[in-house]
Amino acid sequence: MPPILSITNLRKSYADGFEALKDVSLEIEEGEIIALLGPNGAGKTTLISTVCGITMPTSGTVTVAGHDILADYRAARSLIGLVPQEINLEPFEKVINTVRFSRGLFGKPRKDGVVEDILKRLSLWDKKDNQIRELSGGMKRRVLIAKALAHEPRVLFLDEPTAGVDVELRKDMWAIVEQLRADGVTTILTTHYIEEAEAIADRIGVISKGEILLVEDKDKLMARMGKKQLEVQLSTQLSEIPGALSGYDLTLGNDGWTLIYAYDTKRERTGITKLLGDVAEAGLQLRDVETRQSSLEDIFVDLVRADTKEMS
Numbered sequence: 001m002p003p004i005l006s007i008t009n010l011r012k013s014y015a016d017g018f019e020a021l022k023d024v025s026l027e028i029e030e031g032e033i034i035a036l037l038g039p040n041g042a043g044k045t046t047l048i049s050t051v052c053g054i055t056m057p058t059s060g061t062v063t064v065a066g067h068d069i070l071a072d073y074r075a076a077r078s079l080i081g082l083v084p085q086e087i088n089l090e091p092f093e094k095v096i097n098t099v100r101f102s103r104g105l106f107g108k109p110r111k112d113g114v115v116e117d118i119l120k121r122l123s124l125w126d127k128k129d130n131q132i133r134e135l136s137g138g139m140k141r142r143v144l145i146a147k148a149l150a151h152e153p154r155v156l157f158l159d160e161p162t163a164g165v166d167v168e169l170r171k172d173m174w175a176i177v178e179q180l181r182a183d184g185v186t187t188i189l190t191t192h193y194i195e196e197a198e199a200i201a202d203r204i205g206v207i208s209k210g211e212i213l214l215v216e217d218k219d220k221l222m223a224r225m226g227k228k229q230l231e232v233q234l235s236t237q238l239s240e241i242p243g244a245l246s247g248y249d250l251t252l253g254n255d256g257w258t259l260i261y262a263y264d265t266k267r268e269r270t271g272i273t274k275l276l277g278d279v280a281e282a283g284l285q286l287r288d289v290e291t292r293q294s295s296l297e298d299i300f301v302d303l304v305r306a307d308t309k310e311m312s
């Protein structure tokens with residue numbers, strides 16, 4: 001199947017000459033959930049705005065289900081739903097009318113069943129006759145999603161959907177995205193919350209300074225870059241690492257009560273068995289041994305740090 005979204009050599013320079021996107025290429029398959037991670041100013045919003053036709057690209061092409069975003073704008077745009085970062089709702093409008101209106105904007109005929117289904121799915125049905133101003137911040141965010149879905153798009157962009165929302169709502173949002181996937185909706189979300197990407201994405205893209213540093217299957221990324229730590233808790237406090245263990249890459253933690261050994265999960269031999277043998281031989285008594293897998297957060301910080309170093 002051809003990709004639902006295809007971005008090729010996309011560049012965007014703003015009027016002041018600032019290059020916010022530098023040769024970005026990305027293909028997204030139908031039904032995928034992809035998270036774009038990146039620090040502030042990386043170019044995430046610029047990328048979404050360009051794909052959605054809000055910002056004009058300087059060069060490059062974007063197609064949605066084969067429709068060029070410039071040459072065939074209406075067809076391409078009608079396949080996209082956009083949930084913006086900022087809440088931009090009409091305070092005195094009723095929830096249901098807001099959603100109906102969004103559908104109408106795309107020239108779609110009124111279909112009350114579709115709007116009802118969207119509102120029910122987003123737990124907004126019992127609020128359908130409320131004015132927007134009567135809703136909580138979290139409910140307003142749900143209305144933004146309902147509006148974005150009103151014209152039955154096949155690709156949904158969520159620009160930082162859970163910025164500033166509480167944990168419960170965040171989990172609800174994740175469940176909504178999962179449910180949309182079951183209907184074949186492709187979701188691209190930007191986020192600062194690494195645990196969000198870790199929780200729901202199939203693939204992770206990391207953007208820094210207008211460039212995509214990598215796009216990779218989440219599980220593969222974790223396995224490829226994931227490091228594990230072995231923490232050896234000791235019965236006696238150490239002031240320094242004993243000379244007999246100097247051949248290992250160890251650090252002392254917890255005020256000298258823990259030896260920390262970082263190892264690579266990719267390597268055939270982790271060296272743990274030998275280390276534990278040498279620890280015992282050095283006369284150290286173990287109280288406990290724990291392992292910790294590095295999170296996507298650690299991986300992300302490492303990647304962006306490496307990128308920053310290369311630039312300097």
Ligand SMILES: Nc1ncnc2c1ncn2[C@@H]1O[C@H](COP(=O)(O)OP(=O)(O)OP(=O)(O)O)[C@@H](O)[C@H]1O
Pocket residue numbers: 014015016018020038039040041042043044045046047
């Ligand atoms: N209209 C504009 N004119 C000039 N520069 C701009 C304009 N819009 C954005 N930029 C710059 O482009 C860069 C990318 O901005 P963008 O909003 O795409 O980043 P982002 O990754 O979405 O960041 P955040 O996570 O903070 O939302 C930033 O340095 C920003 O200052």
